Amino acid sequence: MISIITVVHNGLAMNRIFLENLSRYTYHPYELIVVDNMSTDGSREFFESKGATVIANQANYSYPYTQNQGIRQSKYDTIFFLNNDIIVSQEWDKRLMEAADANGLEIITPVGIEMLEEDELTKKIKRKWLKIKNPLSLLGFSRMNLLIMHRLMYGNWENFINSRYKRFGTSVKEGFIGNTVMMKRSAIEKIGTWDERIQGADFDLYIRSKKRNLEVGDIKPVHVALGVFIHHYIRLTVKSTRAPFADKDKLISVEQKWGEDTMRYYCKDINAFR
Numbered sequence: 055m056i057s058i059i060t061v062v063h064n065g066l067a068m069n070r071i072f073l074e075n076l077s078r079y080t081y082h083p084y085e086l087i088v089v090d091n092m093s094t095d096g097s098r099e100f101f102e103s104k105g106a107t108v109i110a111n112q113a114n115y116s117y118p119y120t121q122n123q124g125i126r127q128s129k130y131d132t133i134f135f136l137n138n139d140i141i142v143s144q145e146w147d148k149r150l151m152e153a154a155d156a157n158g159l160e161i162i163t164p165v166g167i168e169m170l171e172e173d174e175l176t177k178k179i180k181r182k183w184l185k186i187k188n189p190l191s192l193l194g195f196s197r198m199n200l201l202i203m204h205r206l207m208y209g210n211w212e213n214f215i216n217s218r219y220k221r222f223g224t225s226v227k228e229g230f231i232g233n234t235v236m237m238k239r240s241a242i243e244k245i246g247t248w249d250e251r252i253q254g255a256d257f258d259l260y261i262r263s264k265k266r267n268l269e270v271g272d273i274k275p276v277h278v279a280l281g282v283f284i285h286h287y288i289r290l291t292v293k294s295t296r297a298p299f300a301d302k303d304k305l306i307s308v309e310q311k312w313g314e315d316t317m318r319y320y321c322k323d324i325n326a327f328r
Contacts, residue, residue: 056084056147057133059124062101063091063114063297067197068139068287069100075141081148087127089120092297113300118248118255125247131240137233141204141285143215149224150236153279156224160241160273161263164282168231171222171280183207183288204285215283222281230276232256233286244273250301254308261312264320 058076062069076086086106090098091114102108109123121135132151136142146164154162167183170176186206193199208214235256245262252258264275299305309317 055130056082057087057124057128057130058084058136059087059089059121059128059133060136060138061089061091061117061120061124062093062097062138064093064095064097065138065195066093066095066097066100067195067200069097070197071200072136072138072140073101073104076136079142079144079146081145082151084147085129087124089115089123091115091120114297116250116253116299116301116305118250118252119301121248121255122250125242131238133237133239133242135235135237137286139287140233141211142234143282143284144212146234146282146284147236149219149282150234150279153224153226153282154236154238157226157277158274159226159277160238160244161259161276162226162236163230163232163276163278164234164284165218165278165280166231166233166284166286167288168233168286169229169278171227187287200287203287207285211285218283219281222279225280226277227280228275229278230256230260231278231286234284235259235276241273244270249311251304251306252308252311253299253305257308258311261308261317261320268320 058080060072086101087109088101088106089109089111090101091111098108098110107127109127111120124135125133134147150162150164154160165171167179168176170179186203190199190203204211232255241263245259245266248255249258249262260276263273266273267275
């Protein structure tokens with residue numbers, strides 16, 4: 055069994071797509087923990103009706119705060135932190151776990167539009183996504199429109215993801231994307247839970263794992279699994295109205311926490327993660 059944690063604040067059409075593909079493609083039995091940040095469009099009720107464990111917040115809280123809420127509720131030793139605006143791929147959980155075990159990793163993420171195996175390929179796929187997303191976004195975020203975007207991007211989704219897995223298998227490279235993070239509970243015991251001051255928590259997690267690796271050596275920094283691709287809609291609803299974070303007054307940036315020099319020390323290609 056595995057634990058899956060996701061946070062939602064409205065976006066019912068996307069939430070339906072998210073859960074459909076999670077149910078279709080997840081290999082292991084799982085508990086789904088949904089932290090609902092005061093949705094008003096039926097998202098909370100939708101997940102409750104599907105048997106998820108729903109933590110019902112009465113305000114909109116930041117990413118790290120809500121992920122830690124999920125950790126406290128979780129039961130199992132392998133925890134996945136998923137954005138709700140993603141489409142997972144075939145056996146995504148099994149393949150991430152296999153890549154982690156093959157490379158001695160306790161924290162791993164897939165690849166996606168944000169990062170591929172080479173910088174030029176990443177730039178190319180980002181350009182393709184923008185060409186598809188930007189004009190279609192003008193038509194809104196209905197289920198049909200979201201699925202059309204995905205179809206135009208990849209064609210046959212299963213063929214696309216399986217061809218990548220056949221090519222890369224369990225190969226990894228150092229780095230991260232934040233929409234899907236697998237973390238073993240042993241990693242949490244070493245580097246702690248999400249820093250609730252940092253909304254850019256994925257970058258902070260990478261730096262903390264890298265720092266621990268260099269100073270203690272009992273954990274490897276976060277890597278991406280090159281054979282596991284997950285689609286992320288990436289700021290699709292950035293123009294939508296969201297309630298301000300209830301904990302906004304305590305949030306600081308990654309730069310404020312670490313300082314530019316320290317960030318560059320632990321992350322040589324710092325611009326790749328911004």
